[in-house]
Amino acid sequence: MSDTIKTAVVFAYHNVGVRCLKVLLARGVDVKLVITHEDNPQETIWFESVAALCLEHGIPTIAPNDPRIPELLSQVATLQPDFIFSFYYRHMLPVNLLALAKHGAYNMHGSLLPKYRGRVPINWAVLHGETETGATLHEMAAKPDAGAIVAQTSVPILPDDTAHEVFGKVVVAAEQTLWRVLPAMLAGQTPQLPNDLSQGSYFGGRKPEDGQINWQQSAQQVYNLYRAVAPPYPGAWTVINQQTFVIENARLLNSDTLNLLSNLPIGLAVVDNCIFGVCGDGHALLIHQLTSDGKSVSAAMLQAILQQKQ
Template sequence: MKAVVFAYHNVGVRCLKVLLARGVDVALVVTHEDNPSETIWFESVAALCREHGIPTVTPADPRSPELFERIKTLQPDFIFSFYYRHMLAPELLALAKHGAYNMHGSLLPKYRGRVPVNWAVLHGETETGATLHEMTAKPDAGAIIGQSAVPILPDDTAYEVFGKLTVAAEQTLWNALPDLLAGHAPKLPNELAKGSYFGGRTPEDGRIDWSQNAQNVYNLYRAVAPPYPGAFTQIGDRTFVIGKARLAATTPPDLPLGLAVVDNCVFGVCGDGLALRITELLVDGAPVSPSQLQQYLS
């Protein structure tokens, strides 16, 4: 079986390795150029393709006529998308003789759309996973081929959950692929009414509203903790990013909302009177000590 694969990020690397291990002929991989303004903390699909001698292209727009014609010439049996960041046009999907399939980072139909891991952590979910599904014109709306669930523990950051999700994606594809290649994979309904669609997030979405309760602020920290841009607050013209934190077991009394220093410890005091105990606070990527923060607060 011949496949064209659209892939990026760790999920792209691991799922591409699964295809190769299962004997799929990967005729072409479409990936992204790394963005120099983005923190690249993940593995490289392009590097994996170089290692295996797989042809690779990085078009700015996957809707380009040149890419369409190249894929049409290849006559793929399957098209796969593994954390590729653009939607694929229906006419492109139709080139796959036996179907086009995407690996999504949630338990569909929940958290359709962009950055599903971050949204799940932000909303305090205790479980998420990976779903292999048919691609349609509407994002994350096609029939479900397979799913694997992973837990979200109370102190897990999105980065930690993404590591679990990558394994879940690998397992889901590994388990589903034999039936998919044989043409008798199950197709389960993707009941869209039981979930919601979420859009992308920007660094500004990490701004902390200290009037919220401590659990919500903590969930925000966990959802965007480094290597993501981070939950942040400002004092004057300085931006402080929370690098590491936990919910405080006890909160010193009579503290104003926001950052505070007590007994050489940094707290983030929230609207319900509870706080985060912040063990790493960053300015311009460099740690700030409690005594330094106290000077900014004075």
């Protein structure tokens, strides 16, 4: 491959989209077009804007509802990009579109492939109590997250990390992964490592209703659910007297304090003006912040509600 400037068409959204797009620009890639998403008014927008970055750099940007439309295929074919990249773009790209990239089409995925292929991989990793995850750049194929691995970087998931905190680490891992391997890719020496799907796992999307707490589970399982969906995600929730309560902030209790909670029924409880979530294994969460309808619920308020229940 020659030393001429390489061109790219980029599908991007969210913080990973912003940071990886910045890496392409810093490495001298000529980004001809960026395809992104319109922000959803029903979604909490806590992340950076790809569209704003493109405006700043004078990069043409479009946001079609479906990347399979013929007009987009024609537009990308006209640009004849060396590379196509997908950085946290939310739709699968059709194979005929991927084929338009002269030197390959690549996606940045938020897990250590082949583990946690599919949707919201960071949330699933936290939910399952993993102690590490990361970012993987891989070839795009017909199946999601199934192409050869180009490079990956791991990050720790600490015991009290929420998915949001882990996401911040994975954004940095994505930037580092692309920064390190891009020179080789631009020189025509893209690594190809096996992505053995038989050794991995696939998970679908999650909905707010998936955050409902099953108090019969162990305290560690309930705590993992809280960490996986803690704000800015919709949160882990439970219902008392037809009123929904969301755990905004909590910690797993150590065994030294469990004698305070002996003989309490499972679920939310108030002891010594503190809110606890008692679980099926007799262990519990100490809940620092609880809300209902977006308003904070104090221990005294919860105590009154629990007494009504009785």
